[in-house]
Amino acid sequence: MLQRTYIVPSTLSCWQFQQSVVLENLRNTGKDLKLGGDARCSSPGHTAKYGSYTLMDVETSKVIDLQLVQSNEVKNSYNMELEGLKRSLRFLEEEGVSVSDLVTDRHSQVKKFMKTECPSINHWFDVWHVAKGVYKKLEALGKTKKYALVGQWARSISNHVYWCAASSDGEEELVRQKWTSITNHIANIHDGHGDKFERCQHGDLERNWFKPGSKALGEVEKIVHNKLLLKDIGKLSPGEQTSSLESFHNIVNFFAPKSTHYFYNQMKARLCLAAMHFNVNSSRSQAVKDGKGQYRVSFPKSRKGDPVAKEVKVKQNFCYIQELMDEVVIRREMFSTYDQAKRALQQELDPAPPSISGQKRDVIQDYNRDIVIQNMCRRFNCYVRNEDSGIR
Structure with missing residues (x-):
């Protein structure tokens, strides 16, 4: 109850403020943005409940927009990526942000959409x-x-x-x-x-x-x-890539593991929290000791055990936590009772999509319970003796 009433709306509010600051800084540059876009599903395979789409400024490695799509908002799970991209581009257009280039993977629906609906944006593929x-x-x-x-x-x-x-x-x-x-x-x-x-x-x-x-x-x-x-x-991106987006998805896995289910607003809040953490720490410099840059050696699975050198970064910054705590305290002081906070929450948050399980129940036709039980199948029904026919 406390999470739903105070922590979730506070997190979303903090992200909206930080997002507005990032967008304002980008607008002040007067340049068209070069973005990287990619989707992340809440579970492996094509049966995910949630799909989140992220747009990142590839020059500053800052997340500028996040969209969460539930599978029953579109035709099927495969369509969540395209829907997330549409919502993000629509949001940036409403905010007055101009986009010149977009780097994505080779998702077939995204390719067609960018070619037919957004011909003014240079669409590149990540190498x-x-x-x-x-x-x-x-x-x-x-x-x-x-x-x-x-x-x-x-x-x-x-x-x-x-x-x-x-x-x-x-x-x-x-x-x-x-x-x-x-x-x-x-x-x-x-x-x-x-x-x-x-x-x-x-x-x-x-x-x-x-x-x-x-x-x-x-x-x-x-x-x-x-x-x-x-x-x-021929459409390979000559410069900008989506490697920072892949790093962000690793951060999301920490805040919202794929092995755990979250309700819609809780999932959205965790994505926003991951974005705030990433934006604060995306520009960390390399750690230096005795005047030399520090490295560590890892053995990634993709390299079949071959050693790979990686830079050691300075310690992470968690300054956003204090902002979150301050926002929670302010909200608690504004709404001293649960009923007040709940009413305010209904006005502030966008309505969540209908429950998938509830939606399925709504379309079920009337049924006869006795017939359903009578037609119940068991794995070994074919081996049970039928007294009427004498067949095993």
Whole structure:
């Protein structure tokens, strides 16, 4: 009761104030925003109850908007991402914020929406998502003894995606020719790639090359020349990426674990709390000791045990907690009784979507309870003797 009455509305109020400050600072720059957008579901798979969509300013790594969508507000769980993006863009338009670029993953509905409904916004694809997909396919192929050489090249080919995007300045055909040149390169052929990218730019290399015309090379070509991939590869973001958004989703997992269910307003408050924490700490500098930047070594699963160096940041800032506590105290003093706070809450908070389980009960037709019990199925009904028919 205390959480629902005082803590949740206080959290939402603090986030709305901080959000207004962030938006005002961005408006004062006079620049069109370059944003990164991505969705996060409340549970793995396509049966999630909640889907949250986040828009982040990729230049400052500040969360500027959060939208929470419940699955029964749209056709199904798959549509929650598009609905969240629509609400966020509508909110920014109402706030008078202009957007020039948007970086997302390759969600098919988002691609169509941005092309047809928002042609004035440059829509880019995040390189990490594309490179990860390519690497997974090559790695799976390379696990077989017959195509072991593919596994040796998998990391290099996926890294090639980053170089294609970063070195082409958004020129679609140049990105595409640089990408497809990899099938020549791995066969030790380093020229004749295309009119915009005629030859490789590296020096002499000693590698274990593919044999031209081999089956292994043919399998790699199927992945590299995939029609959908070639269509999207030219829209890779040349600069801004959504890596900070992935970091924010890790923070959300701390405040709202996927293993725990939350009611709508509680879930929304936890997302806002995660956004406040992230915005305060997103620009932390590297820790320094004895005049040297500090690093730590980790062994991420994605690297198959290979060590990776990461910067050690200065300690986190929790200044927003005092603001939250002050807001809770103010609310408690304003509404001394639970009934007063409840009435104020109904006016302040947007109405939550109808309960999924309650909505299902509403559409159930009248039924005969005795018939339902009579038709009850058991796992081993087929092995129970039927006295009337004599059948087991």
